[in-house]
Amino acid sequence: MARIWSITWHTFKEAARDRVLYNLIVFALLMIGASILFGQISVGIEGIILVDLGLSSIAVFGVLMAILIGIGLVSKEIERRTIFNVLSKPVHRFEFILGKYFGLLLTLFVNTGVMAAGFYVALFYQKRSLGPEDLLPLGAIYFILLQFALVVAWALFFSCLSTPVLSAVFTFSIYVAGHFLGDLRFFGQETHSRLVSGVTTLLYYLLPNFADFDVITRTAHGEKISGVLFTANSLYALLYVTVLISAAVLVFEEKEFR
Amino acid sequence: MPAIETTELTKDYAVGFWRKRPKRVLEDLNLEVASGEVFGLLGPNGAGKSTTLKLILGLIFPTSGAVRIFGSDWRDVSLRARIGFLPENPSFYDNLSAEEFLNYAGSLFGLAAGERRRRAAKLLEQVGLAEVGDIPVRRYSKGMVQRLGLAQALINDPELVILDEPMSGLDPLGRREVRDLILDLKAQKRTVLFSTHILSDAETLCDRVAILHRGRLQGLGEIGEILAMGVASTEIVLEAPSPGVQDSLASMGVSAVRTGERVRLSVQDEAEVERVLEIAVREKVKVVSITPVRLTLEDYFMEKVEKGKPVREKFDRQALSRKG
Missing domain, CATH: 3.30.70.120 (Alpha-Beta Plaits)
Structure with a gap:
């Protein structure tokens, strides 16, 4: 456990000092700031625009961070041979994978915290005060974090298997496909082809259903997240990440570092 | 009990893009490294030196044969608590400083925070990085990175130190310091296994050497005997x-x-x-x-590697019978 924490902490320290990360955070904060302007030109729905654009910025830039750093999590260690310095020590391979995963997740949590703080500053600037109803976006931010947990798990899995470029392409494809799984399944059912229908149904169950985590628009309109959805999404993410990280560990256990 | 023992250790790599076929990079290696000795693994590039070291450390897996470290199977991860390893051309995290990395390395060995700090400071002093220990590694020269590699290999005060081309990237002064460091380890009765193609280093430091060529053991014996051989x-x-x-x-x-x-x-x-x-x-x-x-070690080495045939059979027989 101590070794996993050590790998987590040092992965966080290394990633948190990455300049790419700072650039993305700055862009995200600029976008959140810009959503105030968009709100001002949208008469009567300023609040909705700010919440919608602000939370979307957090989600998009967070996913970019997750993919950009996640894809190099293992493959860059192998490519740069830094992995020799870790695996030659009394470290189990599963500890390395878990440490790397939690390290990036911690980085994303902290960055999301910074972006969320920026979002609330923008909200306060627009409303001049904050009330209990302004806690609603926290639910959406929690779901965004769950999405990050899934994206990082996929990025880590591909990072154990492939090159950083291919890992980025695969992870991004899964992220996009994961938002349109309902459409994908509907399309399969409409084709009247058993094969296509079978494949789309398989993908529907296999890929993470990101659409269920997307409550940004509902939050912007003041809709509360139900306890059932909260619990279901949390359990779904936990189970999905456990399976995916286990698969990554299995792949990594067999890997040779020439 | 030997520190390291390999028995008919063989490694094949799969080569080719579509139709993979095995390529043998190490064949039937039988080696024993005794506790407390400095053992040199010599050979030209591609001889199988790094492959041997990585097999010992479990970074790659044997195709056949066995590796035992301190009498236990190489798969036992806890064994690595007694080993320090310097990889060939080591590389570290760009954004961490040497102090931070040594702290990290120490934590992987389960050392307490105070002990990590104390050892890190001592090692940075020993390898000449004390002045620059707090700057990010990305600003280090190749020689400085190599020194950091040595420091992290010693953070756990290991009984067995495995060094893959430890002199690589060092200037003459740095090489001298590494030689002194290995001699220090020898004086402390630590076991040192290192690979090199710099024969003068092996001649100065090693008790025994093994010569590898194209994945096969070509010669094995005590340096003193090789040099006094004739x-x-x-x-x-x-x-x-x-x-x-x-x-x-x-x-x-x-x-x-x-x-x-x-x-x-x-x-x-x-x-x-x-x-x-x-x-x-x-x-x-x-x-x-x-x-x-x-006869110098270089003469012996060249005979073994270039001619690829046993020229000192008597010596080989003696060496192998001692091993048995």
């Missing part, structure tokens, strides 16, 4: 020999090089040495020096 030739320097003496020597087939008044002769066997000395005494020529030219 006199390759004898060099005799004569002071101002007359033309008549020179003609006599030429008729014997002795090769001679004239430098000023002196003539340097290279004589191949003892009988010839006696005959040359007889001529010198008879003709009253001053003998300046008689120097036996001994």
Whole structure:
């Protein structure tokens, strides 16, 4: 456990000092700031625009961070041979994978915290005060974090298997496909082809259903997240990440570092 | 109990893009590294040195054969708590400083925070990085990175130190420091296994060496024995020999090089040495020096690697029978 924490902490320290990360955070904060302007030109729905654009910025830039750093999590260690310095020590391979995963997740949590703080500053600037109803976006931010947990798990899995470029392409494809799984399944059912229908149904169950985590628009309109959805999404993410990280560990256990 | 023991250790890599086929990079390696000795793994590039070290550390897996470390199977991860490893051309995280990395390395060995700090400071001093220990590693030169590699290999005060080309990337001063560091470890009765293609380093540091070539063990033995193994030739320097003496020597087939008044002769066997000395005494020529030219590690290495055949079979048999 101590070794996993050590790998987590040092992965966080290394990633948190990455300049790419700072650039993305700055862009995200600029976008959140810009959503105030968009709100001002949208008469009567300023609040909705700010919440919608602000939370979307957090989600998009967070996913970019997750993919950009996640894809190099293992493959860059192998490519740069830094992995020799870790695996030659009394470290189990599963500890390395878990440490790397939690390290990036911690980085994303902290960055999301910074972006969320920026979002609330923008909200306060627009409303001049904050009330209990302004806690609603926290639910959406929690779901965004769950999405990050899934994206990082996929990025880590591909990072154990492939090159950083291919890992980025695969992870991004899964992220996009994961938002349109309902459409994908509907399309399969409409084709009247058993094969296509079978494949789309398989993908529907296999890929993470990101659409269920997307409550940004509902939050912007003041809709509360139900306890059932909260619990279901949390359990779904936990189970999905456990399976995916286990698969990554299995792949990594067999890997040779020439 | 030996520190390391490999038995018929073999490694194949799959090569080819579509149709993978095995390529043997190490074949039936039988080695024993005794506790407390400095053991050199010698060989040209691609000989299988790094492969051997990575197999010992479990970074790659054997195709067949066995590796035992301190009597236990290589798969036992806890064994690595007693090992320090410097990889070839080491690389570290760009954004961490040497102090942070050593702290990280120490934590992976389960060292307490205070102990990590104390050891890190001592090692940074020892490898000459104390002044720059707090700057990010991305600003380090190649030599500094190599020094950090050595420091992290020693953070756990290991019983067994495995160094893959430890002198690589170092200037002459750095190489001297690493040599001293290995001699320090030797004095502390630590076991050191290192790979190198710099033979003078092996000659200075090793108790025993193994020579690998194309994945096969070509020679194995004690450095002292290799160096004392035989006199390759004898060099005799004569002071101002007359033309008549020179003609006599030429008729014997002795090769001679004239430098000023002196003539340097290279004589191949003892009988010839006696005959040359007889001529010198008879003709009253001053003998300046008689120097036996001994076989160097480089000579031995070149014979093993270039010719690829056993030239000192007696020595090999002795070495192997000692091992058995």
